[in-house]
Amino acid sequence: MPSKTTLKDLANLAGVSVSTVSKALNDSPEIGARTRQRIKDIAESCNYVPNNIARSLKSRSTKTIGVIIPAILIEFFNKVLYGIEQEATERGYKIVICLSNESSRKEAESINTFINGSVDGVILSVAEETQKSKVYDHFEKSAKHNMPMVMFDRVLDDITCDKVTVDDFEGAFNAVKFLSDLGSKNILFLNPISNTSVGQHREDGYVKAVSGLNQEPNIVNVSHYTEIEKALSTVFNNQKIDAILAADEYSAALAQNAARLNNLKIPQDLSVIGFTNGMVAEYANPSLTVVSQHAENIGKIAAGILLDRIEGKLRAEPVNKVVKTKIVERNSTKNI
Amino acid sequence: MPSKTTLKDLANLAGVSVSTVSKALNDSPEIGARTRQRIKDIAESCNYVPNNIARSLKSRSTKTIGVIIPAILIEFFNKVLYGIEQEATERGYKIVICLSNESSRKEAESINTFINGSVDGVILSVAEETQKSKVYDHFEKSAKHNMPMVMFDRVLDDITCDKVTVDDFEGAFNAVKFLSDLGSKNILFLNPISNTSVGQHREDGYVKAVSGLNQEPNIVNVSHYTEIEKALSTVFNNQKIDAILAADEYSAALAQNAARLNNLKIPQDLSVIGFTNGMVAEYANPSLTVVSQHAENIGKIAAGILLDRIEGKLRAEPVNKVVKTKIVERNSTKNI
DNA sequence: GTGAAAGCGCTAACAG
DNA sequence: CTGTTAGCGCTTTCAC
Numbered sequence: 001m002p003s004k005t006t007l008k009d010l011a012n013l014a015g016v017s018v019s020t021v022s023k024a025l026n027d028s029p030e031i032g033a034r035t036r037q038r039i040k041d042i043a044e045s046c047n048y049v050p051n052n053i054a055r056s057l058k059s060r061s062t063k064t065i066g067v068i069i070p071a072i073l074i075e076f077f078n079k080v081l082y083g084i085e086q087e088a089t090e091r092g093y094k095i096v097i098c099l100s101n102e103s104s105r106k107e108a109e110s111i112n113t114f115i116n117g118s119v120d121g122v123i124l125s126v127a128e129e130t131q132k133s134k135v136y137d138h139f140e141k142s143a144k145h146n147m148p149m150v151m152f153d154r155v156l157d158d159i160t161c162d163k164v165t166v167d168d169f170e171g172a173f174n175a176v177k178f179l180s181d182l183g184s185k186n187i188l189f190l191n192p193i194s195n196t197s198v199g200q201h202r203e204d205g206y207v208k209a210v211s212g213l214n215q216e217p218n219i220v221n222v223s224h225y226t227e228i229e230k231a232l233s234t235v236f237n238n239q240k241i242d243a244i245l246a247a248d249e250y251s252a253a254l255a256q257n258a259a260r261l262n263n264l265k266i267p268q269d270l271s272v273i274g275f276t277n278g279m280v281a282e283y284a285n286p287s288l289t290v291v292s293q294h295a296e297n298i299g300k301i302a303a304g305i306l307l308d309r310i311e312g313k314l315r316a317e318p319v320n321k322v323v324k325t326k327i328v329e330r331n332s333t334k335n336i
Numbered sequence: 337m338p339s340k341t342t343l344k345d346l347a348n349l350a351g352v353s354v355s356t357v358s359k360a361l362n363d364s365p366e367i368g369a370r371t372r373q374r375i376k377d378i379a380e381s382c383n384y385v386p387n388n389i390a391r392s393l394k395s396r397s398t399k400t401i402g403v404i405i406p407a408i409l410i411e412f413f414n415k416v417l418y419g420i421e422q423e424a425t426e427r428g429y430k431i432v433i434c435l436s437n438e439s440s441r442k443e444a445e446s447i448n449t450f451i452n453g454s455v456d457g458v459i460l461s462v463a464e465e466t467q468k469s470k471v472y473d474h475f476e477k478s479a480k481h482n483m484p485m486v487m488f489d490r491v492l493d494d495i496t497c498d499k500v501t502v503d504d505f506e507g508a509f510n511a512v513k514f515l516s517d518l519g520s521k522n523i524l525f526l527n528p529i530s531n532t533s534v535g536q537h538r539e540d541g542y543v544k545a546v547s548g549l550n551q552e553p554n555i556v557n558v559s560h561y562t563e564i565e566k567a568l569s570t571v572f573n574n575q576k577i578d579a580i581l582a583a584d585e586y587s588a589a590l591a592q593n594a595a596r597l598n599n600l601k602i603p604q605d606l607s608v609i610g611f612t613n614g615m616v617a618e619y620a621n622p623s624l625t626v627v628s629q630h631a632e633n634i635g636k637i638a639a640g641i642l643l644d645r646i647e648g649k650l651r652a653e654p655v656n657k658v659v660k661t662k663i664v665e666r667n668s669t670k671n672i
Numbered sequence: 673g674t675g676a677a678a679g680c681g682c683t684a685a686c687a688g
Numbered sequence: 689c690t691g692t693t694a695g696c697g698c699t700t701t702c703a704c
Binding site (some may be wrong): 016017018019020023031032035056057058059060090117300 | 673674675676677679680681682
């Protein structure tokens with residue numbers, strides 16, 4: 001605990017009252033120019049820094065927002081976090097982060113950490129366990145406390161609050177269309193996250209698009225990345241497919257590796273598109289064409305909404321922002 | 337600002353004094369069991385949550401630590417952050433993060449944000465600009481305020497505080513030895529971070545090791561990842577090299593791609609080792625052999641030291657922990 | 673122009 | 689056992 005000089009100390013040194021010092025440092029016009037400067041000099045020489053905790057107590061605002069994400073090592077969340085940080089910093093707010101690690105218990109604990117006045121609002125993406133169990137007590141509690149809250153990506157329909165989501169359905173739909181326009185006629189969907197709402201929306205978009213093209217949906221669900229190589233090799237040996245849409249970037253990279261093992265050239269023999277525009281996609285060989293969710297942007301938008309809400313710039317009804325995806329073209333798809 | 341019920345509200349409801357309520361809720365033995373329970377029930381029914389800001393003001397402890405990292409999208413820092421979060425959470429602390437984005441100005445601003453009592457201590461890795469400019473005013477200031485501080489990875493010799501560093505010198509040294517044992521005779525060092533202390537240590541280790549093998553140091557410094565492809569192509573055309581040690585994983589991945597463009601087979605014609613054990617290394621093709629710095633562990637260690645310091649468990653002199661590296665072998669180096 | 677006093681919400685020594 | 693009081697550091701009326 002840093003030993004701090006306080007207003008009282010300065011008041012003693014200057015031979016004036018605490019309130020005079022406070023006003024002087026805050027450039028109140030009430031204080032004479034000469035006294036003001038004198039006090040400022042003393043403060044300077046003492047390395048005075050006003051105590052933020054005391055200020056927060058007085059002002060009932062912490063200029064801090066809480067962020068709860070399921071994991072920080074997943075690049076998507078990391079990028080969202082980056083976006084949040086940028087927007088927050090720009091608007092003079094700090095961020096404190098908690099990780100739920102996909103657990104409802106940790107998520108609830110984090111909400112409790114935030115509900116006690118230490119932040120002005122919360123941004124979060126719901127933990128997988130919570131989505132499955134459908135136990136939302138902690139969110140109801142925070143809503144009861146009037147805590148400004150925005151959910152992103154993984155949101156809860158049953159909870160009333162501001163939300164920012166990605167149009168995963170359309171993203172997958174457009175990716176199929178993109179592949180089809182390139183001439184692909186047998187497009188496979190590789191899904192390692194079929195048990196999340198997000199994975200499901202992507203599958204739905206794929207099915208819809210492929211049906212529109214009079215192709216049969218061809219879906220490979222895997223529950224682990226390690227299964228991909230074997231699963232795809234089987235496919236390559238028995239069917240002729242000319243494109244793969246993968247539900248995330250890791251599976252897309254692994255699909256490329258599997259293809260190479262089976263002597264398929266990318267993109268000549270096989271086009272590959274993944275979801276999520278991250279490092280792995282960028283540094284893969286060939287570099288991956290992906291459906292970008294604009295992760296960073298999602299973070300900025302979510303933070304923007306939250307801060308607007310905190311600062312009373314929004315009307316009562318919750319805002320519901322849907323972010324469109326975009327295809328980032330690289331070398332894993334033919335360039336025509 | 338969530339409208340909160342306070343101790344006063346509860347006191348009114350229960351018809352007792354504020355301090356009685358406080359003691360009851362804190363299970364003070366001074367309060368009779370019946371009153372205590374009655375008060376707790378009332379608190380419960382009001383969804384009472386004690387105000388943390390007020391508590392912090394009183395206790396002069398925020399149970400929060402500040403983290404300043406140069407970037408969050410660099411996986412190494414992200415992993416360290418993860419380690420910090422784990423240790424902090426386990427010991428009952430929250431973390432608030434600021435990004436310096438490698439800028440001295442933002443770094444100083446972050447220090448200022450923290451110095452005002454909003455955190456109990458700080459963990460940081462120095463911004464590139466600060467390392468170049470050697471302007472350390474903000475750190476001296478925070479030291480003057482007795483702010484507990486631990487630097488990790490990129491540290492400043494001139495500042496007295498706890499430090500956690502990686503044995504980058506030895507890491508590079510061992511990597512060269514590893515390559516040499518595999519039969520490599522012309523090992524090139526690719527360095528995109530030559531202006532950081534870390535990049536310099538790695539280079540030193542490389543030079544030392546290579547000299548011991550009676551090879552001439554062969555160093556390619558680049559200031560941008562985009563330069564790598566051209567720089568290496570020139571090298572491949574004019575020299576015969578059979579191994580590359582890259583100072584991070586991204587440059588290692590790009591080196592592989594450059595090699596492939598020049599019709600070099602990995603690992604048959606060329607072995608590649610990178611620094612940092614991240615996603616890109618794991619999903620590269622071929623997967624990259626790397627020097628792991630145990631990023632997550634560094635975070636845990638740094639947080640552990642900081643919390644020990646905050647809680648007064650450490651003697652005055654600064655601790656200086658050096659973390660050893662380890663080679664993680666994958667497919668970019670020959671398997672003999 | 674400057675200062676006294678109240679109060680943000682909580683804790684804790686000290687009375688009763 | 690319960691209440692009174694003071695105070696953490698700051699801001700802000702309201703007197704003087």
